Amino acid sequence: MDTSTHSSASSSANSESTNARERAPSGAMSSVSVGNGENRVSKATDKVKLKAEGVNVFYGDTQAINGIDLDIYENEVLAFIGPSGCGKSTFLRCLNRMNDTIDICRVEGKITLDERDIYAPDRDVVLLRAQVGIVFQKPNPFPKSIYENIAYGPRLHGLAKRKAELDDIVESSLRRAGLWDEVKDRLDKPGTGLSGGQQQRLCIARTVAVSPDVILMDEPCSALDPIATAKVEQLIDELSESYTIVMVTHNMQQAARVADRTAFFHMGDLAEVDTTDNIFTNPQDQRTHDYITGRFG
Amino acid sequence: MSLTIEQRRQHRLETIEKSLSKRHRKENTFRRLGLVAVLTGLTLVAILFASILSKGVPAFWQATLYTEVTFDPDVIDIAPKPERQEGETQYAYDERMTQWLTQAGLVNWQSLIDASLEQALGEEVEPRQLRDLRALVASGERYALRDRFTEDPSLLGETVSLKMLASADVDVWVKGNIDRDLPDARLQLSPQSRAWVDVLQEQDVLRQSFSTSLFMNTDSRSSLASAGLAGAFMGSLFMMMVVISLSVPLGVSSAIYLEEFAPKNRLTDLIEININNLAAVPSIVFGLLGASIFIGYLRLPLSAPLVGGLVLTLMTLPTIIIATRASLRSIPPSIRQAALGIGASRVQTVFHHVLPLALPGILTGSILGVAQALGETAPLLLIGMNAFVANVPGSPMDQSTALPVQIYLWQGNELRNFFEARTSAAIIVLLGLMLSLNALAIWLRKKFETRW
Ligand SMILES: Nc1ncnc2c1ncn2[C@@H]1O[C@H](COP(=O)(O)OP(=O)(O)OP(=O)(O)O)[C@@H](O)[C@H]1O
Ligand SMILES: [Mg+2]
Numbered sequence: 141m142d143t144s145t146h147s148s149a150s151s152s153a154n155s156e157s158t159n160a161r162e163r164a165p166s167g168a169m170s171s172v173s174v175g176n177g178e179n180r181v182s183k184a185t186d187k188v189k190l191k192a193e194g195v196n197v198f199y200g201d202t203q204a205i206n207g208i209d210l211d212i213y214e215n216e217v218l219a220f221i222g223p224s225g226c227g228k229s230t231f232l233r234c235l236n237r238m239n240d241t242i243d244i245c246r247v248e249g250k251i252t253l254d255e256r257d258i259y260a261p262d263r264d265v266v267l268l269r270a271q272v273g274i275v276f277q278k279p280n281p282f283p284k285s286i287y288e289n290i291a292y293g294p295r296l297h298g299l300a301k302r303k304a305e306l307d308d309i310v311e312s313s314l315r316r317a318g319l320w321d322e323v324k325d326r327l328d329k330p331g332t333g334l335s336g337g338q339q340q341r342l343c344i345a346r347t348v349a350v351s352p353d354v355i356l357m358d359e360p361c362s363a364l365d366p367i368a369t370a371k372v373e374q375l376i377d378e379l380s381e382s383y384t385i386v387m388v389t390h391n392m393q394q395a396a397r398v399a400d401r402t403a404f405f406h407m408g409d410l411a412e413v414d415t416t417d418n419i420f421t422n423p424q425d426q427r428t429h430d431y432i433t434g435r436f437g
Numbered sequence: 438m439s440l441t442i443e444q445r446r447q448h449r450l451e452t453i454e455k456s457l458s459k460r461h462r463k464e465n466t467f468r469r470l471g472l473v474a475v476l477t478g479l480t481l482v483a484i485l486f487a488s489i490l491s492k493g494v495p496a497f498w499q500a501t502l503y504t505e506v507t508f509d510p511d512v513i514d515i516a517p518k519p520e521r522q523e524g525e526t527q528y529a530y531d532e533r534m535t536q537w538l539t540q541a542g543l544v545n546w547q548s549l550i551d552a553s554l555e556q557a558l559g560e561e562v563e564p565r566q567l568r569d570l571r572a573l574v575a576s577g578e579r580y581a582l583r584d585r586f587t588e589d590p591s592l593l594g595e596t597v598s599l600k601m602l603a604s605a606d607v608d609v610w611v612k613g614n615i616d617r618d619l620p621d622a623r624l625q626l627s628p629q630s631r632a633w634v635d636v637l638q639e640q641d642v643l644r645q646s647f648s649t650s651l652f653m654n655t656d657s658r659s660s661l662a663s664a665g666l667a668g669a670f671m672g673s674l675f676m677m678m679v680v681i682s683l684s685v686p687l688g689v690s691s692a693i694y695l696e697e698f699a700p701k702n703r704l705t706d707l708i709e710i711n712i713n714n715l716a717a718v719p720s721i722v723f724g725l726l727g728a729s730i731f732i733g734y735l736r737l738p739l740s741a742p743l744v745g746g747l748v749l750t751l752m753t754l755p756t757i758i759i760a761t762r763a764s765l766r767s768i769p770p771s772i773r774q775a776a777l778g779i780g781a782s783r784v785q786t787v788f789h790h791v792l793p794l795a796l797p798g799i800l801t802g803s804i805l806g807v808a809q810a811l812g813e814t815a816p817l818l819l820i821g822m823n824a825f826v827a828n829v830p831g832s833p834m835d836q837s838t839a840l841p842v843q844i845y846l847w848q849g850n851e852l853r854n855f856f857e858a859r860t861s862a863a864i865i866v867l868l869g870l871m872l873s874l875n876a877l878a879i880w881l882r883k884k885f886e887t888r889w
Contacts, residue, residue, distance in 0.1 A: 236778070238774070238777065238778060241773070241774070241777055243700075243701055266780045266781070266782055267780070268780075269777065269778060269779065269780035270779075270780040273778065273779065273780075274778040275778075276771065276774060276775070276778070278771060280769075280771035280772065280774065280775045281775070282772065282775060282776075282790060283772075283794065292776075292779065292789070293779040293780065296779065296780065296781055296785065297780060343775070346775075346779065347778070347779065350779060350780060
């Protein structure tokens with residue numbers, strides 16, 4: 141095999157000086173400087189949050205994912221890139237078992253969250269999805285009020301005992317998603333009445349409201365304009381202080397801007413995973429190289 | 438050889454223009470065809486309604502005699518109504534009451550009616566002409582008079598203004614629903630009766646009055662003029678209750694299970710195909726099935742709205758299941774994914790999000806299915822609901838008919854002139870019931886509609 145197997149690059153690879161935004165480090169840190177010159181600071185720790193070992197995924201008889209091994213560290217931002225149809229969404233959905241909802245989909249191999257197998261028979265998928273939340277490509281708010289959209293998850297899991305607590309969760313979630321100021325006067329209006337970008341941030345707030353450990357995002361900005369995209373990117377950066385974030389993106393500048401590490405998928409294989417810097421400046425795999433250069437000209 | 442670019446452009450222009458006019462012609466033809474189809478449909482509906490309304494609405498008014506009836510003590514020559522005495526057992530009291538009622542039944546009430554008509558006509562009627570006189574009044578009226586008296590014996594000796602239904606023959610004659618030039622032998626009313634009708638009409642004793650009997654009475658064979666819909670209406674109502682309370686919960690829950698939870702395999706495919714086939718089974722087959730299962734095997738009573746309701750439930754189930762599944766399928770999958778992604782279980786996803794969104798469609802489908810069942814006749818004939826029942830059913834277990842069956846029975850009655858209008862009136866009542874059900878469906882749809 142070539143370098144397409146995982147390179148479990150430790151995120152402590154190139155420790156650097158800190159800037160004003162940085163909080164007290166809880167582990168080894170890495171700061172990745174990216175193409176556009178902006179500096180962001182990784183909040184990743186050494187702890188492996190999610191671990192995939194030999195994951196195969198089949199849709200009926202066709203195999204969509206071929207034996208992927210991948211470690212995802214706590215509080216890191218990991219981006220999945222790769223050509224269309226290469227299995228990014230499929231692999232992402234494995235991480236909180238959203239693939240269970242597709243009848244013909246079959247997952248093999250082992251995925252652990254905090255060293256516990258998420259596909260174990262005694263594992264409750266409800267609890268798993270409360271721990272590993274997901275934001276979809278197309279904003280999909282419930283056709284209910286903004287308040288109800290956020291409150292649904294906490295209420296479902298019994299996270300708030302009193303109305304005041306629930307109000308609190310709604311407000312803080314909307315604040316985290318940077319949406320509070322825009323919607324605080326119309327919490328009782330339908331969530332579907334917001335603009336596309338606002339809806340996407342509402343969906344992020346909805347996921348944040350159940351305080352998951354990991355947030356999966358499947359092309360969260362693909363339907364958004366540059367300003368809304370910038371807002372979501374900033375949000376991801378802020379969220380990475382306390383959440384592990386895995387995102388699929390087709391926008392390589394975006395990966396470069398927000399991701400600590402980047403994984404390149406190719407035809408169901410994980411071709412390469414490394415710090416975002418390395419992927420974009422010094423790819424080890426020929427396929428990565430072709431893809432990156434093809435894109436950047 | 439080859440064309441210049443200019444020539445090609447010219448050619449292209451011409452080709453497209455030619456095909457354009459063809460396209461427009463096609464579009465116009467299609468539009469005109471559609472318009473014709475819609476107009477034809479509308480015309481037919483208009484004709485249907487016009488004919489039913491023009492025939493049926495007059496039946497809501499009926500020839501009625503407004504007369505003075507004297508409760509003549511010479512005719513009503515019976516003991517006073519018994520009253521409960523101290524120390525008397527209930528049984529003894531009932532015994533005496535029954536005797537008294539029997540006595541009252543033997544009184545010649547008809548002669549009181551005869552007397553009141555004689556008075557109205559202002560002439561003495563010879564005994565041999567009594568037959569002609571009695572042909573004017575609905576034969577049920579003498580029992581009405583009896584009941585009036587037994588309820589209130591203090592009327593003895595009093596003279597009371599009464600409304601009495603004229604007989605069906607008189608109603609037909611007065612409304613002109615019969616050719617007046619027919620020879621006497623082919624007219625139901627004798628020349629003498631007809632002459633009296635004219636006199637009574639002149640004196641305003643015989644007038645049209647709103648027909649409460651149509652709504653308050655059950656069907657009648659002895660007194661055709663007072664035949665009413667009450668029994669059939671209640672029977673239909675009880676059947677509706679049975680159908681709604683069985684087919685809606687059963688149908689909706691099986692649809693939810695099949696659509697949202699059942700694994701997709703051979704077995705569920707087979708079930709799906711069979712449900713679709715069931716929807717196409719002629720309703721009379723369900724009647725046969727009901728007759729053999731509910732009556733033959735389970736020994737449920739014949740002619741009961743309960744059995745009718747069960748049969749119609751069988752018939753309605755596939756319709757409701759199909760409508761509910763279609764409605765569930767139309768909910769965008771992104772809503773389900775959103776709920777699942779937050780950690781809702783499948784049941785929670787369905788009941789918190791999918792079902793409320795699908796509700797308008799489910800309600801509309803269910804109500805239309807129920808309305809269809811309401812108009813069904815054939816299966817009811819097979820379980821004996823075409824029996825003649827002279828009582829208003831008090832429960833779904835009592836014998837009864839149903840509105841569509843009553844329509845069927847009336848339209849076959851030999852006194853066509855009278856029952857043609859009555860049939861149309863019954864159709865109006867049935868259509869009214871259906872239209873209100875449909876209005877309910879529309880209202881519910883509006884109420885629960887959510888935009889996303
Ligand atoms: N529900 C499904 N049923 C059958 N095959 C599927 C299904 N979803 C995805 N696939 C197949 O699996 C492969 C991977 O699809 P996937 O959606 O994961 O790609 P992707 O990398 O997310 O692509 P994109 O960037 O276009 O979103 C594709 O070949 C696709 O056709
Ligand atoms: Mg995808």
